[in-house]
Amino acid sequence: MTDMYQAFRQHFQSDLQGIASAPGRVNLIGEFTDFNGGFVYPAALQFRTQVAFRLRNDDQVFVYSQNYPQESDQFSVQNQLAPGPCQWGNYVRAVFAVFQQREYALKGMELVIASDVPQGAGLSSSAALEVAVAGAINAALSLTLSPQQLAVIGQQAENDFMDCQCGIMDQLVSATGQAGHAVLIDCESLERRFTPIPKCLSLLIINSNYPRKLVDSAYNQRRRDCEQAAAAMGLSSLREATLPMLEQCRASMTADQYRRARHVITENARVFAFEEALGASDINAMSNLMRASHQSLKHDFEVTVPATDGLVAICDDLLGQAGAARMTGGGFGGAIVCLCPHDRVETLNRRIKREYPQQFGLEADIYQADIGDGLTLKIHPCSH
Ligand code: ADP
Numbered sequence: 001m002t003d004m005y006q007a008f009r010q011h012f013q014s015d016l017q018g019i020a021s022a023p024g025r026v027n028l029i030g031e032f033t034d035f036n037g038g039f040v041y042p043a044a045l046q047f048r049t050q051v052a053f054r055l056r057n058d059d060q061v062f063v064y065s066q067n068y069p070q071e072s073d074q075f076s077v078q079n080q081l082a083p084g085p086c087q088w089g090n091y092v093r094a095v096f097a098v099f100q101q102r103e104y105a106l107k108g109m110e111l112v113i114a115s116d117v118p119q120g121a122g123l124s125s126s127a128a129l130e131v132a133v134a135g136a137i138n139a140a141l142s143l144t145l146s147p148q149q150l151a152v153i154g155q156q157a158e159n160d161f162m163d164c165q166c167g168i169m170d171q172l173v174s175a176t177g178q179a180g181h182a183v184l185i186d187c188e189s190l191e192r193r194f195t196p197i198p199k200c201l202s203l204l205i206i207n208s209n210y211p212r213k214l215v216d217s218a219y220n221q222r223r224r225d226c227e228q229a230a231a232a233m234g235l236s237s238l239r240e241a242t243l244p245m246l247e248q249c250r251a252s253m254t255a256d257q258y259r260r261a262r263h264v265i266t267e268n269a270r271v272f273a274f275e276e277a278l279g280a281s282d283i284n285a286m287s288n289l290m291r292a293s294h295q296s297l298k299h300d301f302e303v304t305v306p307a308t309d310g311l312v313a314i315c316d317d318l319l320g321q322a323g324a325a326r327m328t329g330g331g332f333g334g335a336i337v338c339l340c341p342h343d344r345v346e347t348l349n350r351r352i353k354r355e356y357p358q359q360f361g362l363e364a365d366i367y368q369a370d371i372g373d374g375l376t377l378k379i380h381p382c383s384h
Pocket residue numbers: 049065066067068087088089091113114115118119120121122123124125126127129
């Protein structure tokens with residue numbers, strides 16, 4: 001792990017004032033429900049992005065990332081922020097831009113970023129970065145914004161400045177997660193409930209490395225299908241929809257709209273059933289629910305690919321009812337999540353390394369992660 005004090009001194013020849021640190025995440029169940037005003041069930045990971053900071057007396061922001069040693073970013077907070085030439089630096093600008101838009105009196109800052117969140121692996125390194133930067137600004141300017149408010153700022157940064165229409169899940173779990181716990185989030189009210197994960201299970205995230213293509217247009221089409229299915233039932237979103245209502249209105253929607261809505265309705269129900277299963281440490285029930293979620297994502301929402309189906313099949317074949325696996329995240333490739341008994345992790349690793357390349361001509365990346373805390377803040381004792 002990077003020594004942030006040393007790294008900061010190296011770049012800025014001065015001591016940092018504090019370190020904001022925010023984690024990546026994985027969603028256990030509740031997929032494609034967020035933009036339907038529904039429910040999701042993610043956990044924060046012990047992979048984290050740290051942002052060391054110091055306030056300046058002028059309007060200049062200087063940003064270094066240990067993950068991108070070749071390029072740095074610099075901008076002024078006096079003018080309205082626009083994207084710059086440094087691709088990753090735009091995530092930092094995006095967060096400053098939201099504070100600017102909300103008319104906070106910003107000042108110049110020095111920032112050093114270091115992260116062990118794998119990027120582009122479906123673990124939301126972008127949300128970790130946004131939440132950590134928002135946490136750093138909050139602390140440096142003594143703004144007392146809550147973790148939930150910082151999450152909303154992070155989401156707005158990604159939506160507006162980065163033009164990526166994600167829901168609130170990634171930033172909210174990154175800001176408010178609790179070690180050892182999964183968090184059930186109501187995506188409409190943002191209310192959260194925490195339940196511990198059984199201690200006998202390891203959490204694995206397995207990236208298929210399947211090349212994702214045309215994902216945005218397919219995602220937008222799914223969103224439209226859901227909206228139109230809700231409209232056909234006379235609802236503003238699928239949140240309140242039920243299976244009987246869906247059957248009753250089946251004739252007034254397309255076959256695609258019907259199946260997309262059926263996924264969302266059944267997936268929301270699975271989130272609550274999963275909470276009960278977790279509460280009772282009922283791994284058998286967890287296994288059935290994650291399997292049903294995957295099948296629904298495959299047949300009704302049509303966002304899985306043979307590579308992610310194949311990875312889930314390897315897990316199911318080895319673990320049976322003793323573990324649970326399904327695709328997670330945006331789909332069309334990406335990652336699967338697996339809850340695996342500790343004593344099977346080695347065997348599962350071996351089988352995936354052997355069988356997955358044989359079947360699909362691809363190598364998978366396997367990450368084992370403990371469930372960590374959300375946003376944390378450390379203030380350097382000599383900074384006042
Ligand atoms: P993910 O699924 O990991 O969120 P994204 O494409 O949404 O994938 O975000 C990854 C991008 O976020 C990177 O390309 C980079 O621009 C930025 N990013 C993430 N972590 C860091 C970091 N530690 N330092 C600099 N930029 C980062």
